[in-house]
Structures are given as C-alpha cells and as structure tokens.
Amino acid sequence: MSRYSHGHQVLFVSGEYDNGYFASDSAGKYFNTSKLHLPGSKDSGYFFKFAKAIFPAATSGGSFSRNLGEQLEIVPQSDPFKTLPGQIFPVKVLYFGKPLAGIGVEIGDGQTKLKEEEIARYKTNTAGVALVRIARRGLQVIGVDYRTQPRFPQLSDHDDYGATLSFVLGHDAR
Amino acid sequence: MKKAGGIILFMILIATSTFAHDLVLIPEDQKSVTIKFGHPQEFEAPDPDKLIRLNAYFDGEDAMGLCNAEPQKAPMIISPSI
Numbered sequence: 140m141s142r143y144s145h146g147h148q149v150l151f152v153s154g155e156y157d158n159g160y161f162a163s164d165s166a167g168k169y170f171n172t173s174k175l176h177l178p179g180s181k182d183s184g185y186f187f188k189f190a191k192a193i194f195p196a197a198t199s200g201g202s203f204s205r206n207l208g209e210q211l212e213i214v215p216q217s218d219p220f221k222t223l224p225g226q227i228f229p230v231k232v233l234y235f236g237k238p239l240a241g242i243g244v245e246i247g248d249g250q251t252k253l254k255e256e257e258i259a260r261y262k263t264n265t266a267g268v269a270l271v272r273i274a275r276r277g278l279q280v281i282g283v284d285y286r287t288q289p290r291f292p293q294l295s296d297h298d299d300y301g302a303t304l305s306f307v308l309g310h311d312a313r
Numbered sequence: 314m315k316k317a318g319g320i321i322l323f324m325i326l327i328a329t330s331t332f333a334h335d336l337v338l339i340p341e342d343q344k345s346v347t348i349k350f351g352h353p354q355e356f357e358a359p360d361p362d363k364l365i366r367l368n369a370y371f372d373g374e375d376a377m378g379l380c381n382a383e384p385q386k387a388p389m390i391i392s393p394s395i
Contacts, residue, residue, distance in 0.1 A: 147371035152346045152379075155366040156336040156359060192338035192346050196372060207370070249339060252354040282335055303337050 148196035153207050158186040160295055173294035183295045184286075187211075189302040195220050195309075210235055213244070213281055213304035216268060222308065227270045230304065231263075232283050238267025242285055246271050249280040249305065276308045 160173035162183035174183035189209045197203040203215045216229035232239040243260030247253065261269040271281060281304045289295045334351040336359065341347055348367075350359040368376040 147374055149344065149369055149371055151368075151370040152338050152340075153366070153368050153370070153376075154336055154338055154348065154364060156350070157363050157365050158334070159363070188334075188336035188350075190336040190338045190348075192340045194340055194343065196343075199372065202372065205370075207368075207376075247353060249337060249349075250353050252352065278339060280335075280337055280339075301335055303335050305337055305339055307340050 149194050150197040150202050151193055153191045156188040160185050175294055185295045185298045187300050191304050193306040211285055211300040211302040213302055219306045222273050224273055224275050226273055228273050229268050229270050231267045240265045244269040244283050246281045249278045278307050280305045
C-alpha cells in the first residue's frame with residue numbers, strides 16, 4: 140500500500156450511490172421510474188445510498204470520529220477497533236451534518252440474513268447518538284434508513300436515504 | 314492519478330437494482346475494499362452508473378476519487394462482489 144500512497148495509510152473509503160426513482164403500479168410491481176411516468180402509482184420514492192468503511196489506521200489521532208460530510212452519515216463516537224464483543228459502541232447519525240434524533244440504527248455481520256422482526260434497532264437520542272451493542276468479532280455493518288418528504292413531490296411520494304458504516308473487528312482488538 | 318501503481322481495480326459491475334437495498338463497503342485488509350449492494354445473502358454487484366462517488370481518505374491527505382481510476386492504477390483494490 141505504501142508505494143501507492145507515499146507512505147500514507149488508508150483511513151476511510153466512502154461511496155455514494157444514486158439508486159434513482161422507483162414507483163409501483165396498481166398491482167404493487169415496482170419500476171425504476173418516477174411517479175411522473177407511472178400515473179396512478181401506489182407508492183413512489185427516490186433512493187440515495189451512502190457507505191463508509193473504516194480501516195484500523197483511523198485509530199491514530201482519533202480519525203475514526205471524522206465527519207466526511209455525507210448527506211446521511213454514521214460517525215463513531217469511540218474507537219471501533221478498541222471495542223470488544225458485548226460492549227456498547229456509540230455512533231452518531233448525521234443528516235446533512237446535523238444530529239438525527241429518534242431513528243433506528245441496526246447492526247449485522249454482513250452475512251446473516253435476518254427477518255424484519257428479528258432486526259434489533261437502537262434508537263438515536265436527541266444528540267443523534269445510538270448505543271449499538273457489538274455482538275462478536277469480525278465484520279460489523281451498521282445501517283440506518285431515513286425517509287423524508289420528497290424534494291420534488293411531482294416525482295416521488297417520499298425520499299429515502301440509507302447509510303452504512305462497516306469495519307472489521309479483529310482478534311487483536313483491546 | 315499521481316499515486317498510480319500496479320494494483321488492481323476490478324469494476325465488473327452488473328446492472329441490477331433493487332430500491333430497498335444498502336450500499337456496503339467491506340474492508341478486506343489494509344488496502345482493499347469490496348463494494349456490495351443489497352442485503353446479506355442477497356448481495357449484488359453495484360451498477361457502476363449509479364456509483365457516483367467513491368473516495369479514499371489517507372492520513373494527512375485530501376480525499377482521492379476512485380470512481381474514474383483506471384484498472385491497474387487504483388491506489389486500492391476495489392472489488393464488487395456477490
């Protein structure tokens with residue numbers, strides 16, 4: 140890695156994904172279009188996704204808590220690589236840089252498929268902080284979804300933002 | 314891409330989309346990340362035309378865009394995987 144980054148280590152990788160508009164017809168079948176082009180649609184939304192991966196080098200200097208400025212972002216409030224299984228891991232949810240209160244944060248291992256009713260959700264407080272419990276070592280994928288009023292009501296009934304934060308809790312965590 | 318080097322950029326992306334899915338970046342080691350879209354056990358490769366930004370942040374440096382990195386010249390291994 141060093142020869143590609145002049146000796147610098149990677150701290151984060153972030154991504155933004157515009158999944159576009161989806162609208163359902165009267166039978167409930169969804170199409171990748173806005174409601175403008177599907178008259179009489181039952182439901183329609185605009186979907187925008189954000190993701191952030193944290194690497195162990197982010198431990199240095201407290202970089203793990205850096206806000207990258209994503210529209211919806213999950214920001215660690217303690218060092219993820221020093222969190223042990225069974226411990227609480229506080230994360231702050233920001234929407235356009237401001238704390239998002241009263242929203243459910245979920246965590247998974249990126250491998251296990253859970254039914255909707257089996258997914259534990261940790262609600263953010265007024266400061267936008269949720270106290271997530273780390274269950275085990277390995278890959279951690281923390282996610283949040285946030286539905287808002289549509290920015291362009293002629294195109295969708297709602298706008299939907301999604302964000303994930305992922306990191307690998309290794310066996311040397313302490 | 315001033316930091317170009319002989320490392321591999323895999324962008325074999327499949328044009329599938331499901332509106333309720335998540336974008337997930339999975340660190341594989343100190344220098345690679347896998348891009349997934351969907352849900353556990355149902356992940357798909359992301360549609361490259363919808364991945365509008367992919368940045369790497371190095372210590373002491375500004376963000377580096379990876380979306381337009383040429384194969385063999387990316388500073389990290391990026392692998393969309395199902």
